[in-house]
Amino acid sequence: MILDRREFLKTSLSGAAALACWVEIPALARAKGKDELIRRTERPLNYESVRSTFTTRITPVERFYLRNHFDIPQVDVAKWRLQIRGLVEKPLSLSLADLRRMPQATVEAVLQCAGNGRGLFTPRVPGVQWRYGAMGNAEWKGVRLKDILQRAGPKQDAAFVQVQGAERPVMDTTPQFIRAIPLRKAVHPDTLLALEMNGKPLAPNRGLPLRLVVPGWVGDDWMRHLVDIEVRADEPKAFYYDPAYRFPVSPGAPGAAIPADQMKPMTKVNVKSLIGSLEDGQRLRAGTQRIVGVAFSGEAGIDRVELSFDSGKTWTKAALEGPNTPYGFRVFRHAWKAEPGSHEIACRATDTAGLTQPEVPVWNPGGYLHNAIERLRVEVQS
Amino acid sequence: MIRALLAASLLLAAVAWSLDTARADEAKTASAPEDLPDDPARPLVQGKCTLCHTADYITQQRLTEPAWQRTVDKMRKFGTPATDEEAKAMVAYLARNFPADLPPPRSPRAPLPPGSVSRK
Numbered sequence: 460m461i462l463d464r465r466e467f468l469k470t471s472l473s474g475a476a477a478l479a480c481w482v483e484i485p486a487l488a489r490a491k492g493k494d495e496l497i498r499r500t501e502r503p504l505n506y507e508s509v510r511s512t513f514t515t516r517i518t519p520v521e522r523f524y525l526r527n528h529f530d531i532p533q534v535d536v537a538k539w540r541l542q543i544r545g546l547v548e549k550p551l552s553l554s555l556a557d558l559r560r561m562p563q564a565t566v567e568a569v570l571q572c573a574g575n576g577r578g579l580f581t582p583r584v585p586g587v588q589w590r591y592g593a594m595g596n597a598e599w600k601g602v603r604l605k606d607i608l609q610r611a612g613p614k615q616d617a618a619f620v621q622v623q624g625a626e627r628p629v630m631d632t633t634p635q636f637i638r639a640i641p642l643r644k645a646v647h648p649d650t651l652l653a654l655e656m657n658g659k660p661l662a663p664n665r666g667l668p669l670r671l672v673v674p675g676w677v678g679d680d681w682m683r684h685l686v687d688i689e690v691r692a693d694e695p696k697a698f699y700y701d702p703a704y705r706f707p708v709s710p711g712a713p714g715a716a717i718p719a720d721q722m723k724p725m726t727k728v729n730v731k732s733l734i735g736s737l738e739d740g741q742r743l744r745a746g747t748q749r750i751v752g753v754a755f756s757g758e759a760g761i762d763r764v765e766l767s768f769d770s771g772k773t774w775t776k777a778a779l780e781g782p783n784t785p786y787g788f789r790v791f792r793h794a795w796k797a798e799p800g801s802h803e804i805a806c807r808a809t810d811t812a813g814l815t816q817p818e819v820p821v822w823n824p825g826g827y828l829h830n831a832i833e834r835l836r837v838e839v840q841s
Numbered sequence: 842m843i844r845a846l847l848a849a850s851l852l853l854a855a856v857a858w859s860l861d862t863a864r865a866d867e868a869k870t871a872s873a874p875e876d877l878p879d880d881p882a883r884p885l886v887q888g889k890c891t892l893c894h895t896a897d898y899i900t901q902q903r904l905t906e907p908a909w910q911r912t913v914d915k916m917r918k919f920g921t922p923a924t925d926e927e928a929k930a931m932v933a934y935l936a937r938n939f940p941a942d943l944p945p946p947r948s949p950r951a952p953l954p955p956g957s958v959s960r961k
Contacts, residue, residue: 523957525957630893
């Protein structure tokens with residue numbers, strides 16, 4: 460009944476919608492649903508980008524997913540300080556102005572939640588049931604972490620860099636969100652403390668005022684509202700580093716528990732591709748259909764994206780757009796001559812290191828790093 | 842001309858209003874899958890399990906009873922105040938209402954929450 464009413468509203472209002480082109484009316488803008496996301500959880504904020512987001516190299520902030528463990532912290536930018544402590548010759552406490560005065564670098568990189576695709580695993584795995592859209596590609600600008608570490612002077616036995624942001628759990632009994640990356644990745648010239656995302660200062664929900672950017676690595680490491688950096692010899696004993704956010708050393712049987720000593724921290728994300736211009740179950744007209752999507756890999760470029768329209772029997776190379784970047788999205792396009800009937804469309808990316816998306820994902824208890832070839836079905840009408 | 846503009850803006854206001862009501866209706870139905878289903882144990886789960894996050898964190902899961910048991914154990918370690926008896930009742934409720942073989946719910950579409958885009 461509601462659907463009927465909405466259909467009625469939609470059709471009878473096309474004239475009004477035309478008028479609204481020059482008067483932006485909030486309700487109409489919302490009705491278009493252009494900037495809407497999929498709300499996975501309301502508190503904390505977990506919002507997934509819709510599929511149609513993935514047709515451009517850079518993901519607009521307006522359509523970029525949100526992933527949180529806890530509520531967003533209130534940060535007073537004027538009083539905010541970043542501590543660098545632990546195994547360093549000279550501990551530092553830096554203000555935002557201090558960071559702005561340092562040389563700035565830019566890197567384009569995909570931010571992807573390790574749990575993107577968790578909702579696609581069988582047997583099912585607990586956690587936010589992300590499907591396709593817990594990822595996005597942005598241009599990040601800020602200070603190289605290496606420059607800051609150099610100023611502090613890591614001691615001889617330094618091996619890990621532990622990070623924590625300003626957010627805290629609702630109850631003290633819940634573990635705080637603490638992560639760490641190896642020193643070797645921390646001093647990579649592309650690892651940044653970002654002040655900007657796509658040319659604008661970080662919004663509160665994006666990590667205001669500063670977030671870690673670990674290009675090619677899972678989003679869990681990209682700490683937001685960064686306040687504390689501890690240089691250490693060993694890995695932290697913190698829930699969100701151990702036992703959480705780990706991946707099996709070698710795959711086990713789907714659904715089977717894996718011993719703790721057979722689990723290791725996640726690092727790089729794996730090669731993946733997604734068609735952004737079609738929805739599963741979509742009805743299309745026969746004729747040329749322009750298919751657009753994105754592909755990326757952890758620390759490699761994209762060598763090729765292939766499409767199949769016959770349930771994986773034959774594959775055709777899609778055209779790749781723009782330069783090959785080591786961490787960003789690569790847009791692919793293909794003009795498909797759609798003939799009447801029901802078609803299964805699959806896309807498969809191969810990175811410059813030679814790794815290809817698998818037919819089936821590696822099942823794991825955390826539901827991480829799902830990168831199996833994605834298939835969708837479309838119905839083409841004559 | 843002025844009358845035409847007035848008529849147009851009245852029409853637009855009406856459109857905006859009716860779309861808002863349609864959306865409110867839709868929100869009521871669409872939010873149903875995110876609500877905890879009625880059941881004698883519902884008040885217990887509602888009271889204990891929405892202290893740190895909304896119920897949608899729970900209602901989107903489809904798990905076996907052992908997996909629900911592990912989840913409730915984890916949430917108790919995180920700070921959920923519950924006796925063993927209450928935990929048992931909650932696991933039974935969750936396994937009853939969100940079993941592994943139930944089709945997944947449709948998550949609602951929503952605009953980005955405030956604070957997600959910087960205006961500067």
